[in-house]
Amino acid sequence: MNGPMVKSIIESKTEAKNIKTILFEHQEKIVPGQFFMIWIPDVDEIPMSVSYIDKKIRGITFRKIGDATDALFELKKGDKIGVRGPYGNGFKIDGKNILFVGGGTGIGMLAPAVEEADNKNISSTVIIGVKNKNELFFENRFRKSGAQVYVSTDDGSRGYKGFASDLAKQILSKNKFSSILTCGPEIMMKKLLAIGKNIQFQASLERYMKCGIGICGQCCIGEGLRVCKDGPIFDGKTLKNAEDFGVYKRDASGRKIKF
């Protein structure tokens, strides 16, 4: 390793209102659920889960939400970003049938996982939860992977009116799944963990990160679990024992911030 690799953006495409995918060439082996540290020169460096995996191409999908993503949003084909990684552990994709639950931009990183499930002939059911229909993306991509797709919106502008976790509760009461894989707001994931009872559970967590390689301790949860290295995917048993899950995160100084 000799610092981040600088990559030219191959494509920047709009997925929904304020949501874009950026594609770049990257050949290192990667597993769905892993992430990159994306350096936007002169602005910031932020962790981004992989949302697109092809032979030589990788992608990230993000919402305009702060300085870094605002800048990333403006970048065009040919512009340069720094990339390091992939980092973290990634999802374990096995079993007979999986229920995927994505909330907000968390939907993006579930797409390669659903595609891998399809490759492994595992049947997938996907719940995508957004605030309103303008924020919906990847619905067709999930269908193309053979998944049964359900949509929930907070305002009822598409599909089920209400939270994704409530829709999940309904679906779980009528169907049996071998596991639940989720990414989204932590409060949603915590609810899901409770609803899912004893079903195998994997959630992708997000924390403020600095090093991304397990030494600085910025992103630790529970008893020294490094989201960047031991995660970002944690199983249900681990999360039940982590007092911070769904309760608080830490800011850049290390202070606790309640969700």
Place this chain on the structure above:
Amino acid sequence: MDEDAGSMKRVVGCGAGAVVTKSIGLKPRAGYPNPTIVELECGILNAMGLPSPGIKEYGEEINNFKKLKIPLIGSIFGSNSKEFIELGRKMQEYGADALELNMSCPHAKGYGLEIGSDPALVKEITSKVKSSVDLPVFVKLSSNVSDLKDIAKAVEKGGADGIVAINTVKAMKINLELRKPVLANKIGGYSGKAIKPIGVRCVYEIAETVDIPIIGVGGVTTGADALEYIMAGASAVQIGTGIYNRGLDVFEKVCNEIESWMKKHDVKKLSDLVGAAHV
């Protein structure tokens, strides 16, 4: 690690015999924007910028960790003796077992090395802190000074109980394609394997200059590295970047490797090796 109680507990579970906290200041401080770290061939370059939740909030973490009864060394950074005293007293109040005065961070304006390169200031802060607390006081030094021996003497004269050497070494990484430094702060501190020979040299020189114990740090990755520091004059070693090279259980691995070396060479007490390289 060591920014919160949970991570300190985990390193203890991985074989660490004591824990040094992240350097804590008076007020919450976010540190520098990212990139704050660069992975390089032989080490890691960082410019975190002394992030800390502030001493008040950190008290809660110490309180939580203290249940383990493992020695906790509270690292503190201030811009003058007044701040160091206040931080030292708070650390004592919250239950720290010793203090480490950070006078060597190479990339924080007004802190660290900017204080630690002036022998008079080093002596003043050390003695004022020492007389304000009832704890052992260590001072962490940098290799980036023109005469390390002068600084070490100042620490000893200030009444410190030990010297920690070395902090990261001032360094920079430039990305060719973007024609700019990678770190947001441009300059950072280099750690890991590459700086071990520098650290060993510093510990050796300090050992020749003062009589107080030394804690060696800089690139300790294996038991052999630790033994090298010990033979140079260190009574203990600290590990940080070794976690990157060998995982969190680097502490246990290094301890085991020291033990098996001692067995093989029929050394009964590790303390017999302290300073063994000095003739």
